[in-house]
Amino acid sequence: MFLFHRLNPLLQNTERGTFRPATLTCSDVQSVLENLGADGSLLKESVLIGCSEQNQAEFCLDVGRLDQAAVEEMVTGSFVDLRKSFFLLSGAEAPLVAKGQALLRWHQTSGFSSATGQPTRRNQAGSQRVCSSSGIISYPTMCPVVIVLVSDGTRCVLGRQAAFPRGMYSALAGFCDMGESLEEALCREVAEEVGLEVLSVSYSSSQHWPFPHSSFMLGCHASVSPAHTQLIVDRSELEDARWFSLQEVMSALQVKPRRGDPPPLWLPPKHAIAHRLITEWTQLMQTVS
Numbered sequence: 001m002f003l004f005h006r007l008n009p010l011l012q013n014t015e016r017g018t019f020r021p022a023t024l025t026c027s028d029v030q031s032v033l034e035n036l037g038a039d040g041s042l043l044k045e046s047v048l049i050g051c052s053e054q055n056q057a058e059f060c061l062d063v064g065r066l067d068q069a070a071v072e073e074m075v076t077g078s079f080v081d082l083r084k085s086f087f088l089l090s091g092a093e094a095p096l097v098a099k100g101q102a103l104l105r106w107h108q109t110s111g112f113s114s115a116t117g118q119p120t121r122r123n124q125a126g127s128q129r130v131c132s133s134s135g136i137i138s139y140p141t142m143c144p145v146v147i148v149l150v151s152d153g154t155r156c157v158l159g160r161q162a163a164f165p166r167g168m169y170s171a172l173a174g175f176c177d178m179g180e181s182l183e184e185a186l187c188r189e190v191a192e193e194v195g196l197e198v199l200s201v202s203y204s205s206s207q208h209w210p211f212p213h214s215s216f217m218l219g220c221h222a223s224v225s226p227a228h229t230q231l232i233v234d235r236s237e238l239e240d241a242r243w244f245s246l247q248e249v250m251s252a253l254q255v256k257p258r259r260g261d262p263p264p265l266w267l268p269p270k271h272a273i274a275h276r277l278i279t280e281w282t283q284l285m286q287t288v289s
């Protein structure tokens with residue numbers, strides 16, 4: 001079972017100095033609850049998130065009602081902000097942690113039916129909620145977001161929002177509006193955010209992303225004409241957006257996250273689809289040059 005405290009996952013140090021999410025058995029969690037004088041029925045709030053390769057059911061539980069420091073001491077770990085966790089987790093568990101947090105958040109914010117205003121009850125697995133008065137079933141939702149790496153054939157556009165960590169740039173992203181196709185949303189976002197006209201689009205891959213409230217990220221590459229590359233940056237959305245050369249991007253991919261002054265350019269963590277798009281672009285550029 002993965003534990004969260006107010007939606008922050010519990011991480012533990014490994015012997016190799018890396019981090020992994022703490023995986024506790026049901027009885028481990030039960031003894032934590034007993035030792036801290038908590039009601040054992042809290043366990044019933046756990047949510048099914050998957051099945052391991054050893055055919056073990058995997059659950060997550062938010063123990064936000066317990067004292068954070070006391071839980072950390074009992075299980076030898078720390079509850080870490082999810083965004084920070086993505087820079088610390090090297091293994092394949094990051095998507096599972098993201099899914100767990102997204103489901104827990106959904107339950108925490110869906111206690112009342114949006115149709116009737118009446119309380120909702122969860123099913124046993126935690127995959128749906130049912131309105132107590134109308135029986136209407138609601139399911140967790142994701143908002144479609146297009147994310148795109150724009151290239152002019154030799155360089156790519158990366159942008160940063162003011163809220164990003166210092167020095168971090170990413171691919172352009174934006175929510176799809178109601179009724180839009182992926183391609184329409186992509187062309188609109190690129191035009192709005194950096195003033196470029198997209199000539200062609202190719203789909204790469206997708207991922208669930210837990211921010212801001214569960215996004216379904218649809219990753220694409222797009223090309224613009226090398227004759228029309230002037231950026232007009234929408235400063236209300238982006239603090240900055242620039243063209244970066246293959247060399248600059250390749251160097252940034254080598255940068256390891258560390259404390260202190262950030263390097264001039266660093267990129268989203270490996271688990272982020274932006275990282276994948278950027279890596280794919282560098283591979284493509286190296287094969288054509």
Ligand SMILES: NC(=O)C1=CN([C@@H]2O[C@H](COP(=O)(O)OP(=O)(O)OC[C@H]3O[C@@H](n4cnc5c(N)ncnc54)[C@H](OP(=O)(O)O)[C@@H]3O)[C@@H](O)[C@H]2O)C=CC1
Pocket residue numbers: 143145147170171172173174175209211212215217237268272273274275
């Ligand atoms: N996994 C990855 O690699 C990356 C993921 N992302 C994710 O993509 C998401 C979208 O990118 P972002 O550039 O912020 O999007 P946008 O460019 O669409 O700008 C965000 C604004 O869009 C409006 N908006 C429209 N629909 C929604 C909705 N369903 N939910 C929230 N806001 C909405 C809001 O404006 P208003 O309040 O004015 O209506 C919001 O402030 C981010 O939340 C980020 O977490 C981004 C980069 C990399």
Ligand SMILES: [Mg+2]
Pocket residue numbers: 172173174193237
């Ligand atoms: Mg955007």
